[in-house]
Amino acid sequence: MVEQIDSSPVRQPRVGLFVTCLVDLFRPNVGFAALKLLQRAGFDVVIPSQQTCCGQPAYNNGDARDAREIAKQVIDVFAGYDYTVVPSGSCAGMIKEHYPRLFDADAEYYEKATTLSSRCFELTEFLDGIGDGAALPEMPSCSYTYHDSCSGLRELGIKQQPRALLARVSGLSMLEMQDSNVCCGFGGTFCVKYPDISGRMVTDKVEAICATGADMVLGGDLGCLMNIAGRLKRIDSTVSVYHVAEVLAGKTDIPPIGGNSS
Amino acid sequence: MQSVAHEFKAHARRALQDTTLQHALARAKGGFIDQRRTAIEALPEFDELRACAKQIKNHTLAHLDYYLERYEAQVKADGGQVHWARGPEEARRIVIDICRAAGARRITKGKSMVGEEIAINPALEAAGFEAIETDLGEYIIQLAKEPPSHIIAPAVHKTRGEITELFYAHHRSHGINERVSDVASIVNEARSVLREAFVTADVGITGANFLVAQTGSSILVTNEGNGDLTCSLPRVHIVTASIEKVVPTLEDLAVFLRLLGRSATGQEMSSYTSIFTGPKRNADLDGPAEYHVVLLDHGRSAMLGNEFREMLRCIRCGACLNHCPVYGSIGGHSYGWVYSGPMGAVLTPLMVGLREAADLPNACTLNGRCQEVCPMGIPLPTMLRRLRMREFEQNLTGARSRWLLSIWAFLAKRPRLYQTLLRPFVRLLAIGSRGTRRSLPLARGWTQSRDFPTPQGRTFQSLYRARQRKQ
Ligand code: SF4
Numbered sequence: 001m002v003e004q005i006d007s008s009p010v011r012q013p014r015v016g017l018f019v020t021c022l023v024d025l026f027r028p029n030v031g032f033a034a035l036k037l038l039q040r041a042g043f044d045v046v047i048p049s050q051q052t053c054c055g056q057p058a059y060n061n062g063d064a065r066d067a068r069e070i071a072k073q074v075i076d077v078f079a080g081y082d083y084t085v086v087p088s089g090s091c092a093g094m095i096k097e098h099y100p101r102l103f104d105a106d107a108e109y110y111e112k113a114t115t116l117s118s119r120c121f122e123l124t125e126f127l128d129g130i131g132d133g134a135a136l137p138e139m140p141s142c143s144y145t146y147h148d149s150c151s152g153l154r155e156l157g158i159k160q161q162p163r164a165l166l167a168r169v170s171g172l173s174m175l176e177m178q179d180s181n182v183c184c185g186f187g188g189t190f191c192v193k194y195p196d197i198s199g200r201m202v203t204d205k206v207e208a209i210c211a212t213g214a215d216m217v218l219g220g221d222l223g224c225l226m227n228i229a230g231r232l233k234r235i236d237s238t239v240s241v242y243h244v245a246e247v248l249a250g251k252t253d254i255p256p257i258g259g260n261s262s
Numbered sequence: 263m264q265s266v267a268h269e270f271k272a273h274a275r276r277a278l279q280d281t282t283l284q285h286a287l288a289r290a291k292g293g294f295i296d297q298r299r300t301a302i303e304a305l306p307e308f309d310e311l312r313a314c315a316k317q318i319k320n321h322t323l324a325h326l327d328y329y330l331e332r333y334e335a336q337v338k339a340d341g342g343q344v345h346w347a348r349g350p351e352e353a354r355r356i357v358i359d360i361c362r363a364a365g366a367r368r369i370t371k372g373k374s375m376v377g378e379e380i381a382i383n384p385a386l387e388a389a390g391f392e393a394i395e396t397d398l399g400e401y402i403i404q405l406a407k408e409p410p411s412h413i414i415a416p417a418v419h420k421t422r423g424e425i426t427e428l429f430y431a432h433h434r435s436h437g438i439n440e441r442v443s444d445v446a447s448i449v450n451e452a453r454s455v456l457r458e459a460f461v462t463a464d465v466g467i468t469g470a471n472f473l474v475a476q477t478g479s480s481i482l483v484t485n486e487g488n489g490d491l492t493c494s495l496p497r498v499h500i501v502t503a504s505i506e507k508v509v510p511t512l513e514d515l516a517v518f519l520r521l522l523g524r525s526a527t528g529q530e531m532s533s534y535t536s537i538f539t540g541p542k543r544n545a546d547l548d549g550p551a552e553y554h555v556v557l558l559d560h561g562r563s564a565m566l567g568n569e570f571r572e573m574l575r576c577i578r579c580g581a582c583l584n585h586c587p588v589y590g591s592i593g594g595h596s597y598g599w600v601y602s603g604p605m606g607a608v609l610t611p612l613m614v615g616l617r618e619a620a621d622l623p624n625a626c627t628l629n630g631r632c633q634e635v636c637p638m639g640i641p642l643p644t645m646l647r648r649l650r651m652r653e654f655e656q657n658l659t660g661a662r663s664r665w666l667l668s669i670w671a672f673l674a675k676r677p678r679l680y681q682t683l684l685r686p687f688v689r690l691l692a693i694g695s696r697g698t699r700r701s702l703p704l705a706r707g708w709t710q711s712r713d714f715p716t717p718q719g720r721t722f723q724s725l726y727r728a729r730q731r732k733q
Contacts, residue, residue, distance in 0.1 A: 002411075019722050021674075026299065026717045027717070028718055028725050049723060051677065052675075052677050053670070055674065057671075058667060058670075061654065062654030063651075063671065064654075120263060123603035131423055153631035174463040186627060190627045192707035192708055193707065194624075195711065196710075198707075198711075200591045200711075229715050230698060230708070230715055231712040231713075233712070234700075248645030254718070
């Protein structure tokens, strides 16, 4: 990498990739897919080893102190990059929207959080924003539907970006589901704290997915995708589940999330 | 009503299994959402109006004392009276005293959420008065002896079949012996029974959607016209309202009216918008001889000074309920008090106590759809998160989740340890699974209705570092 930078007249912009805890633990393939997509788009990608979790579990459960300490760690680790990119709408939303709010009473970190916030992007938003019109990989002909995860959709306005990127993958056809903007019932710890309600919500979501007749359901947040995949598996559906990055990077050579494959 | 919010989980579970309720909820939800969308798409300036309303309300709240005093002075100047109530008990006492002084026997009621908040009906009955709800939805739930399940559609949880049976059981005393099941006949039957109540009532009690400081008026928005009859036929009119309902001028009011109907039911305007200003004047053809306004605080002035102030902008349109997937799954009664859905999950803990209603702020995925549709731009998820923070500070968060969360936070702050400990854990979870597990110790909540997708095997960090070493 260092040699590359030295040999090129203009320094490649450096991207710090925050893979997120769920990707790290459950689905490394998404991290490698994001890495590949960013490198292909011409970035010098660094994946800091000091990263863990963005702090949402603490923040959303009322533990502001731990949330703040975790946020400080993320802010410090990702301070040196031109961009921070995250393959998750909810973790990117946490960094962009909520980190600055955590430091109302800490001028130094408020400043740092705001800077990181302005340089932080969700993966599809970042890739679509680059406007690289090159065709993405080919897929064997199949249809997909897309679930809009709530934080990405409402905190970051991510809706058209993943669809625009997926439209460049030849072989794919899109079948919109009813209520693609309605929550799947994951909600972080909500899904285990209120399993009855969460179960009902994911049942509705999966019904909408199955009604499209699509071969695959894609999305940008692993939490939601695991929730959906788990429900699909429970009802013995053959719809397969992938993270949007995996499809965009042509990395669907491993079994889908939850193992279902049509 | 007495709060049963502490039984949230049990009520929610029962609601999910109640097929009649599920049927009613599914039918109502689609209608509200589509009608609102159509109405708002037809109003390009909706976002500007929303910003404008927010600004007016923020200004009013910043000078609430001034506008309330101005309102009171105006009401008095017009010959009415204003009574201040710190809490439900005081409010009930004031209302009962007015009814006693008026020598009342029969009382008609228009729909009032503040009336529900102070539980006025049981108090009136206990004091020996006959209180009759005149809003169709409220009348239905009064017959069924149930609290409202929605702030603008109190009987939305009832199916038509249930209403048919309810009327059949209760209207025999009025000489009606047939079952009616089509909407028009149901409405007509209620009308004929209520007509008698309207003309014989001594006192009419209504709520207010807004209070106008400039003119001392209370504004009532309805679709049935029952509010007008409740206000103008009896000798005494009592308005029960809360202090944040005040807006400065009639011109300001117009902004809110344009937002309210569209957000609530998708109507450009509700069928009836009535403005009441004081008792009957000499030249008036009708109207009450006495006009009273009972202004309730009940925790609102405290909210004015804390991190929940923005919640006081709420105009009770119900859009957040209609768009909430949790409300749509379990209905309003599960929330255990008069307010439900997202706005209820914020208000109930602030009014009946955080310990009593500890579940409500947590029973939400923070998906943000409520905030997206709220005409007053209230950041409902932020409000809920702040309540969670209070719970955490006050040790109301469950011991088990507190413990698990603190372990997670401990690890998250120590990347080396995190990686060392979680690497084998993840491998263990992956062993022998074919993509998912049907059950998993300690994860019953997850596996109750879905399988658990198992990890790929190795963590990203370990795979990536190994790959780097090779290069
Ligand atoms: S919080 Fe907003 S959407 Fe909900 S009832 Fe109040 S004004 Fe309407």
